[in-house]
Amino acid sequence: MQHYFKSGGVKQPVFILLHGTGGDEKSLLDLGFELDNKATLFGIKGNVVEQGMPRYFRRLAEGVYDEDDLRVRGEELHQFILDCSVNYGFDLDDVVLIGYSNGANIALHLMLNHSEMYRKGVLFHPMYPVSDIPKNDLSHQEILMTSGLLDPIVPQSESKFVLDLLKEREAQVIHFETKSGHQLLWEEVQAAKEFLGE
Numbered sequence: 001m002q003h004y005f006k007s008g009g010v011k012q013p014v015f016i017l018l019h020g021t022g023g024d025e026k027s028l029l030d031l032g033f034e035l036d037n038k039a040t041l042f043g044i045k046g047n048v049v050e051q052g053m054p055r056y057f058r059r060l061a062e063g064v065y066d067e068d069d070l071r072v073r074g075e076e077l078h079q080f081i082l083d084c085s086v087n088y089g090f091d092l093d094d095v096v097l098i099g100y101s102n103g104a105n106i107a108l109h110l111m112l113n114h115s116e117m118y119r120k121g122v123l124f125h126p127m128y129p130v131s132d133i134p135k136n137d138l139s140h141q142e143i144l145m146t147s148g149l150l151d152p153i154v155p156q157s158e159s160k161f162v163l164d165l166l167k168e169r170e171a172q173v174i175h176f177e178t179k180s181g182h183q184l185l186w187e188e189v190q191a192a193k194e195f196l197g198e
């Protein structure tokens with residue numbers, strides 16, 4: 001997969017940066033540096049193209065996922081991260097998934113389906129309208145999830161669904177809600193810095 005990798009300090013976090021629809025492997029680099037300027041930054045570009053815009057998995061319509069493709073692409077991304085941990089020599093225990101919009105959705109998918117590996121995540125404006133969700137124990141996971149009350153892409157009902165499914169599985173989840181829309185706000189970045197600094 002097309003990607004960008006910049007090694008950080010020893011035993012520093014490894015930020016896997018997952019962009020929103022239309023982004024690329026460099027879209028969240030500034031965000032990653034702002035969150036922790038000593039972290040390893042690992043941006044990965046989605047392999048799916050929808051109307052000229054890169055994504056991580058296909059949709060059937062707005063808010064309707066192609067669940068078969070999501071499963072395939074999720075495994076593809078997971079295996080790529082495993083391979084890169086060997087090739088670049090980083091510790092999987094140091095990985096933090098950081099995703100915005102479509103990137104947050106695939107990050108959530110990884111955290112649900114490979115919960116033994118992904119233990120920390122920052123999910124900016126996720127949604128997960130998926131029928132087959134594993135009922136596994138996520139009590140070892142720490143997650144910051146953000147949402148916007150006026151988000152036209154991720155309605156409050158979808159944000160609540162994600163929050164509820166994480167709580168039902170005992171994840172240590174913090175929900176940071178703004179009164180804005182789908183854009184990523186500075187206050188969300190600040191909330192993420194606090195979360196990661198704990």
